[in-house]
Amino acid sequence: MSYAMNAFLVDATAAARAAAAVILRKADQLSSLTIMSKGLNDFVSEVDHDAEREIVKILSQAYPGHSFLCEEAGYQGCCDSEFTWIIDPLDGTTNFLHGFPQFAVSIALLNFGCLECGVIYDPTRDELFTAVRGGGAALNGRPMRVTEKSGLAGSLLCTGFPLWYPSDNSTYFDMMRTIVAEGANIRRCGAAALDLAWVACGRIDGFWEMGLKPWDIAAGILLIQEAGGIVTDFAGGGSSLETGDILTAGPTLQTQMYEAFFPYADQLPIRRP
Template sequence: MSEAVKVAVEAALAAGKILRDRKDSIGEISYKEFYDPVTEVDLLCERTVINRIKKTFPDHDILAEESGSAEGNPSPSKWIIDPLDGTLNYSHGYPCYCVSIGLEHEGQLEVGVVYNPCLDELFVAERGKGATLNNKSIKVSTIPTLKESLLVTGFHPKVAHSLDDNLNHFCRFMKACQAVRRPGSAAMDLVYTAMGRFEGFWELKLSPWDVAGGMLIVTEAGGTLSKFDGSPVTIYDEEILVSNGLIHQEMVDILQHDI
């Protein structure tokens, strides 16, 4: 295990412990916008993760959901952090949320860690070394067709105020696959696709911290990632399509149908 992976795992587990310990006493809830809650626990977890990273890598850049970008002298290495992906779920006591940490070096993801404290599930990937769940190797599913597939998606909190709202895609996929789920955590959707619980995932209006931890885990588990049109995707794109690879073109075809 590299030092970067070790630090990411330690940081994710520490933040996850806070989430477990504070789930019944989350403190004050504020709103970045009326639909986008932030709890005291978000902020505490973010400080915990950043402090652990900076202890070992003081010169690395940080991009975090709540505090934004923290950069000193420009570094080729950047940590992208979501201390609590699924804040709305957490604030309602719905057990689907996680800590997501990604390390990017010279524009390429090198480490991905996602920790689900609800089920004590630790997903880890390092470029070229595969992906694991609680130290056991994981791979995407082998279901070959869309009609047999269980998919997952998400909706931006501003869905009621946006023309580009994903509802058209959702309706088309519902008619083409076995079923579609909507748990409310993009990072969890990514890693559950990586381990084969879902065959595919798509979503709009994402931010880098939503996907930086999970994207490498999907890649290292043998999955396929792209934009909706099948072209290459990065953590800085606002749309993502993820699959086991076998159903990817079918999903692209449906997503392109609505253009």
Template sequence: MHPMLNIAIRAARNAGKVIVKGYENLEAVEVEEKSLNDYVSSVDKEAEVAIIGTLRKSYPDHCIIAEESGADDGKDKDYQWIIDPLDGTTNFIHGIPHFSVSIALKIKGRTEVGVVFDPIRNELFSAVKGQGAQINGYRTRTNTVAKLPGTLLATGFPFKQKYHTETYLNIFRDLFMEVADMRRSGSAALDLAYVAAGRVDGFWEFGLKPWDIAAGELLVKESGAMMTDFNGGNDHMKSGNVVAANPKLLKEMLTVIRKHNL
């Protein structure tokens, strides 16, 4: 196993223990609104501390970008960890058992390690660049369906950017008329992991952050799929507008999305 993947998995599992403990005692969890419709719980913060603490034991000089505590510029600029300690906080605080830990490592600007961990189902999705992706040790492959009819797509509502609602719903309508069905689960990291594992055929969403998608992107790519922005380019980390699917289905999805002049 890649030594840094091993540490990422350890960090994700340590965070998972914090999350499960909090989930079993939700009435004691403190919740605050960071911004409109964007919540953070005391468990998010505790899980992030557990992740950073685990990483720092092995790599004290690495840079860290974390959703709750922001950027911590370490001495070694070549290594950057990107962390979402609890992707799916709204699900978590409502007692819906669908959320995840997301940890990615960039080395000299390229994502080399990615982990998405579902602590409720004990499902660990992991990838190392050039070595494929796995779920609990078994190789994952994305679905190879080439056309929209019959597919199952995942998405996320633009709840932090409700000014996109009309455009989003127009795209949703056009895609929905073509596909078998659509899912909105509440955790973009798990949605991408599910694309990698072939559980859903594709994924699209507005306005995501790097910590939502950094690990998931590597899972997707190492499973035979692609991830782009809404124009089919590579600006998704900056714009947060994400489409992921196998290359042929991705092209079909982009054809629909591009009609809306984003």
């Protein structure tokens, strides 16, 4: 099936836009939202739940035999399905609750363990990042590629550090000091899905983080791979979706990041409790 005619992508896009409409309707009502804590510095609001239900409703109607792995509702649907939709209805909830315009909807489809398609939609900028396995990646329908940075000096990298487990931040700070000493610039934007989309389209040269969840990174992994980037865990393997540890950039820079972070391998992995 071609990229343009991929039915999965069409339906995932429709679901992402519907969820975004839910989010934007509530964006000017932040003071009246019901907000709950899932853990230290980890929040969920009624918007997350409402947006997630909208996504599942649309996709389950289109694909009643599929299963769903959702951030808020967990695993549901047909347990023996070859297809699983991985859904983050609002990545960057803390940003959203502060009126900080850096959040997105993320949807990916897993087929027998392979990422089939991915959609990340940024409702504040009306930017739709899409990818189909073997079919390339696009931003609002235009092909996108990762950057071809040859070294850490002058690169723009993004990360996140575990506010849910502050004692582990020392590892992150050590890693940051190492690459800053090599001339890299670092940002911490607070929405991993959107960070990965920005790597795929070339706004950010590379990204790393540990202890993420599948819904944070599934769509972004495919976007970057289809945009010519490399995605590994910190051992250089392909288990990011399982471990939540991700290190990604264009081929040359990714290798340099891996080498810079190798001395910290014995302090990893960091896992979300």
